[in-house]
Amino acid sequence: MLSVRGLTADYGHRRALSDINLDVFAGEVVALAGENGAGKSTLVRCVAGDLAATAGEILIDNERVRTDPAAVARRGVSVVWQDLALCENLDVASNLLLGREQRSELRSDARFHSTARSLLASLDIPLPDTTASVSSLSGGQRQLLAVARAMRDRPRLLILDEPTASLGVFESRQVESLTRRLSDEGTTILLISHDIDQMFRLADRIAVLRHGRIVAADVPTATGHPDEVVALMSGQPVDTSPRRQLDRLHSLVGRLTSGDPESSLAVILSALGTALAADRLSIHLLDEGRLRMTASVGMPAALHSAWFDLPCAVDGGPPGAAALTQSTVIDADVREAHAWRPFRELAEQAGIRSSWAVPVTAGGGLLGVITVFRRNRGTPHRDEIDLVTLYAGYAASAAERDRLLGEVTARNRVLETIRVVLEELAVSVPLAEGLGIAVNTLRGGLGADTVALLARHPDATLSCRGWASATAAEFSPRADLVAAVDSVTTRRDGAPVLALEVDGARLLASHVPAPDGSLALVATWPAEPGRAAVPFVDAPALLEDAARSLQLALERETSERAHREAAALRRSQDLQRAFLSRLSHELRTPLTAIHGYADSLLQTDVEWDDESTSRFLSRIASESARLSRLVADLLDLSAIESNILRLHRDWCDIGLVIDAARDCAPMSEIDRIKLDCEPLPAVWADHDRIEQVLVNLIDNAIRHNPPTTMVIVAARAVGSDHVVITVSDDGVGMAGATSDPSRAVDEPPRSATSGAGLGLSISRAIVVAHGGSLLLDASELGPAQRGTCWRIELPVSGGDPALTPAVVAAADG
């Protein structure tokens, strides 16, 4: 259906795609995977005829297509772009049938909507109201609508560019099920997605792009593994990925637990007692060089406690002797037996006359000892000893299995932990939080005292990127850790995990290959004399795996940050462009009116009546005034931005400033402005500038509200050193977005007649230059919370550090 042959595309000097070869066969769903900037969107743009390739060709049904979106569309290719091209102001039906309104069957309104409804119904899309405005739809509904529009002309190849990137889980599922349905109906689909699991849910195979090249054209989703795709996308090997190791261990646990029902040592022991008609038996297992009684039958309490822990030596009684010699010790008479000497009295009290101690061995090593106590003296029969030896074999395998299971469970616990770590890091929680959670779960899983991710700085100090501790104590990287971290971060000998003892703690450290190169993941356990430095055998490998997952997370974070920064830069450039374009509009509109009215009056082919002439002249005057205000505002703004706004200060009577500001309002509006001023101290300020601020706020309140709106300007003293002026109205209120005057410059108001965006920024800058603040203050509104209230707070000193309180007091008096 679609063949891309040797496609190469450039943006200026930057190569975006190199030698891409890709085939999409009819009826397939092919997903295109790749990290940000890998070239996915560029490839889609080329296929859609939106971008000319530098080399190579695109064939649809073996015929070359030109770089022309319309030609591509005629060949049955339809694209749903990531930024949907829906008309906000139109309804569902108009968006759906945009461009087809000329067709005669769509001329009537009723047929227009019924056509739209039946199209939606045929795609099983739940948008019953085709007269609803697109702006009222949810993100998911918009996406469904965009897909429906793309499906309107029944394309054979549908390209979906990140169809669920901005959708929630439920909405994503709706779009996914629509995609699946379209595929079931025979539409060939090329899916671009960030969501690897989604690709596995929807696609037949996945092509992976990295750095503008296809690194794998054919990862089948039926047999492939998401890890493979991640690895191909990032170029990182994942052979030791924890997910794989987890899979491996899960199967090991499965094999072990699906064997015979677990027979415990106690069960084996009591079975042996029955077989021998012996009512007292014990089994000791070897643990760190000593014999610990693991199970017993009918042991008298005194002997039980004395025998609970025995040395592997002659003074360890018969078990000790048997362990020492690794052979069966038969004591026919406890009174004479050398091994019984330390316990002879206990034996007499318990009525024990003779005993046999049989070693339990496995793989040539001693595991423990089974002891059988008899009430009569004498040696056992040969077959009785054979029976004990047989049961010792059972006991050996049971003990081995217990040990293995215990170990597997420990490993499993750690791997489960790592899985949690990965999940925590895979969702896009902020890295700092994610690290905290991950490190803490890792600590729990490893059973460690402390786990910390340490960064080593060039000045040989350490700082903590994330840590977790079993105790509440703050983790402080000790000086002696520096050497450990140094050695692990600089090791290049292929042994990425270092085990050592530092200041009474056992420590494992693994290097985390991070962009800045010197991060170490460190876990500590309390030191126990006589125990191995490594707390359990898998700990180093697991720490290394965890370090690798952290590395992936850190890299992801870095690339996401770069992406965000680029997006922010783009956004600020867009805003700047929008601002300039709006500013140009604001300047040219009065200029156009002035020029046009003057030009009209100069026309020789028409006669203007007196009314028109005087209207033109008065509009020329008002537009000139508007233009000069705008120019003055721009000059102010540029003075503010280059920090050269000059204030001509004097001791001001704020009451007079407010009166003057009100008098600047149009005569017809003066009655709408009410003043409410308490006696105020004089303020060290620029009278004209403060008046400018008030004129601007009053003007906004009048112009942006209905004619019945009242504006109240109030002023009061706060303490002896501040004055608060409020300008409030009971009008329609402001959208939250414009409440911060600092944003008004970036996001100019939509109304072309206002220019208020500049005014607000300038007002704020003037107030700030006086050491004060200009804020929206909802608390000053009436109980109905209607309207807008601006609150200006000015320090009496005008923010001038040269003014001491004494000077202020003198001026005040």
Place this chain on the structure above:
Amino acid sequence: MAENTRVLIVEDDPNIVDLIRSNLTVRGFDTLVSADGIRALSLLESGEPDVVLLDLMLPEIDGMELCRAMRERSSVGIIVVSARRGERDKVSALNMGADDYMTKPFSIEELLARITATLRRTRPVAAEPAADTMITIGDIVLDLARRRVTRNGDDIHLTPTEFALLRELAADRGKLLSHADLLRRVWGAGYQTETEYVRVYVRRLRAKLEVDGAPPLIINQPRAGYRLVDG
């Protein structure tokens, strides 16, 4: 020309509206006014204007989108009015289906001249040449009298400006027509330097007329002009 001519003014600044309307009314034009996109689209249907003056900088709607929406609904002449002078803005507006592009500030003469030129192109005068009114180019038939273009009997929808350009190319078939020739013949006097107009409209024509894989109908002679294939 002004009689029975209705101009739809889409502009949100009341003074500019008053300025344009005064100058058009005094010369006998009818005017319709809309300050927003939705009303503009409904006036386009109900008011049947002959030409639209569309300001790109409207509150609440992207003027370019509105231009496209209008072009999708109607073949009315659209003159875009913009404060932006960049070539890019001009080309995007033409790509969106505008017939002409005028920057602010403009003189009254310019306003009237552009309206007149656009009307001349988009509104046919009654007397069409009687002879040789059918021109055949491959499987495309150009019916000058009926202003229809068909391929194998199927209508190809062309806007009046697209049709005028094709008609001029067809009239001198096989002959190279310079940008200036085409601008003068299609857009009128005063447009000689607007070479983007020709480029954008040739591209629009090609998109509608040429078939994938088939040899091109309109030949580009770089820096010189265009010609329609002969025979």
